[in-house]
Amino acid sequence: MDTQPAQPLLFTPMRLRGVTLPNRLVVPPMAQYSADDGVANDFHLAHYGRFAVGGAGLIFIEATGVTPEGRITNGCLGLWNDQQQRAFEPIARAIKAQGAVPAIQLGHGGRKASMQRPWFGNGPLNDADLARGEKRWQPLGPSAVPLAEGWLVPRQMDADDMARTRKAFADAALRALAAGFEVIEIHMAHGYLLQSFVSPLSNFRTDAYGGSLENRIRFPLEVVDAVRAALPQGTPLFVRISSEDGFEGGWTMDDSVVFARALREHGVDVVDCSSGGNTPRGATNANLQRSPGYQVPFARRIRQEAGVMSEAVGLIRDARFAEQVLQEGGADLVAVGRQFLYEPFWGLHAAHQLGIDPDFTRWPRQYAWWLEKWDKGIRAREAAERRA
Numbered sequence: 001m002d003t004q005p006a007q008p009l010l011f012t013p014m015r016l017r018g019v020t021l022p023n024r025l026v027v028p029p030m031a032q033y034s035a036d037d038g039v040a041n042d043f044h045l046a047h048y049g050r051f052a053v054g055g056a057g058l059i060f061i062e063a064t065g066v067t068p069e070g071r072i073t074n075g076c077l078g079l080w081n082d083q084q085q086r087a088f089e090p091i092a093r094a095i096k097a098q099g100a101v102p103a104i105q106l107g108h109g110g111r112k113a114s115m116q117r118p119w120f121g122n123g124p125l126n127d128a129d130l131a132r133g134e135k136r137w138q139p140l141g142p143s144a145v146p147l148a149e150g151w152l153v154p155r156q157m158d159a160d161d162m163a164r165t166r167k168a169f170a171d172a173a174l175r176a177l178a179a180g181f182e183v184i185e186i187h188m189a190h191g192y193l194l195q196s197f198v199s200p201l202s203n204f205r206t207d208a209y210g211g212s213l214e215n216r217i218r219f220p221l222e223v224v225d226a227v228r229a230a231l232p233q234g235t236p237l238f239v240r241i242s243s244e245d246g247f248e249g250g251w252t253m254d255d256s257v258v259f260a261r262a263l264r265e266h267g268v269d270v271v272d273c274s275s276g277g278n279t280p281r282g283a284t285n286a287n288l289q290r291s292p293g294y295q296v297p298f299a300r301r302i303r304q305e306a307g308v309m310s311e312a313v314g315l316i317r318d319a320r321f322a323e324q325v326l327q328e329g330g331a332d333l334v335a336v337g338r339q340f341l342y343e344p345f346w347g348l349h350a351a352h353q354l355g356i357d358p359d360f361t362r363w364p365r366q367y368a369w370w371l372e373k374w375d376k377g378i379r380a381r382e383a384a385e386r387r388a
């Protein structure tokens with residue numbers, strides 16, 4: 001229709017290596033803590049399927065452990081065996097069947113592994129959790145320093161642990177591709193293993209992996225190299241970073257710019273800009289004032305100063321605001337998390353709100369045929385009421 005507004009950037013397709021995203025709207029990884037032995041189940045299929053029906057272009061499966069000890073909780077997904085790989089297949093297929101791109105975040109919990117599911121306390125496992133059947137295991141970290149008092153003391157990783165972990169990331173990436181995922185993200189945020197290497201709040205090593213910034217980013221870059229080497233050229237690789245720790249003496253945004261340049265040079269396509277999580281105070285940056293788009297300034301700096309594409313996340317809930325972030329160069333992609341949990345058809349509603357889908361053509365036709373008539377009927381009745 002010629003009365004339609006110009007195509008919003010939010011709904012403009014984007015090519016990333018060999019993959020075309022149908023739009024620039026991302027569902028970020030959101031752990032559901034509902035797997036058994038790392039294996040996805042019917043809940044995950046229903047959960048992720050809703051986002052695909054709901055109009056997101058790129059849908060990330062939550063943080064998925066690359067090794068058993070790399071899971072954050074007993075309920076976290078994993079991808080180190082055939083059973084786990086097979087269980088992901090219907091999920092990737094369901095996402096793709098709706099025209100969205102299936103993606104997965106691969107991670108390692110590091111010193112925050114073996115913790116409680118959030119709704120049981122979000123802290124270290126306690127006796128009540130063990131009585132409930134939760135298992136405790138030995139976490140790994142850059143140094144034998146716990147997140148805080150009362151948390152498990154990680155075992156300092158040695159060269160063998162590092163080699164095993166690099167390989168586990170690469171193997172999991174290959175399993176992810178075999179299961180049908182088309183985009184891989186490496187989790188380097190929120191105080192988990194790879195962020196705990198880069199941050200001076202958690203890395204006290206005196207070898208080539210600690211001390212200077214260059215040394216602290218060495219192991220995360222080796223993981224990137226292992227994954228990039230395993231992936232075909234056409235597969236986009238994302239990395240999620242904690243842009244800053246938000247604590248005195250911690251990792252800063254200036255460090256992130258240096259890191260993002262290195263990530264780009266090592267073959268990373270998009271830097272997904274979150275923050276915080278490397279202290280027990282909050283899953284993300286506890287010292288950051290929460291307001292709409294509160295992490296957009298991080299994504300803006302990364303794309304401007306590191307010359308790599310970036311993804312913004314954090315309290316982006318309104319379609320016009322999401323569009324504005326893209327238009328103003330705040331990011332290349334926008335992610336909408338909790339709002340998608342609350343409103344799983346957010347992407348379709350956003351297209352409607354931006355005026356590009358008055359006839360419900362983006363909706364599954366199973367719904368569209370009815371909704372288009374339903375909507376016209378409602379409008380006609382409202383117009384008649386106004387005239388009366």
Ligand SMILES: Cc1cc2nc3c(=O)[nH]c(=O)nc-3n(C[C@H](O)[C@H](O)[C@H](O)COP(=O)(O)O)c2cc1C
Pocket residue numbers: 028029030031032062063105187189190240274313314315316335336337338339
């Ligand atoms: C239930 C839940 C689980 C989350 N799990 C992950 C995760 O697995 N990996 C990750 O990087 N971030 C995780 N996050 C952070 C989100 O990806 C996102 O960055 C955060 O919710 C802010 O975006 P929002 O305001 O749009 O929700 C989680 C957030 C929520 C609400």
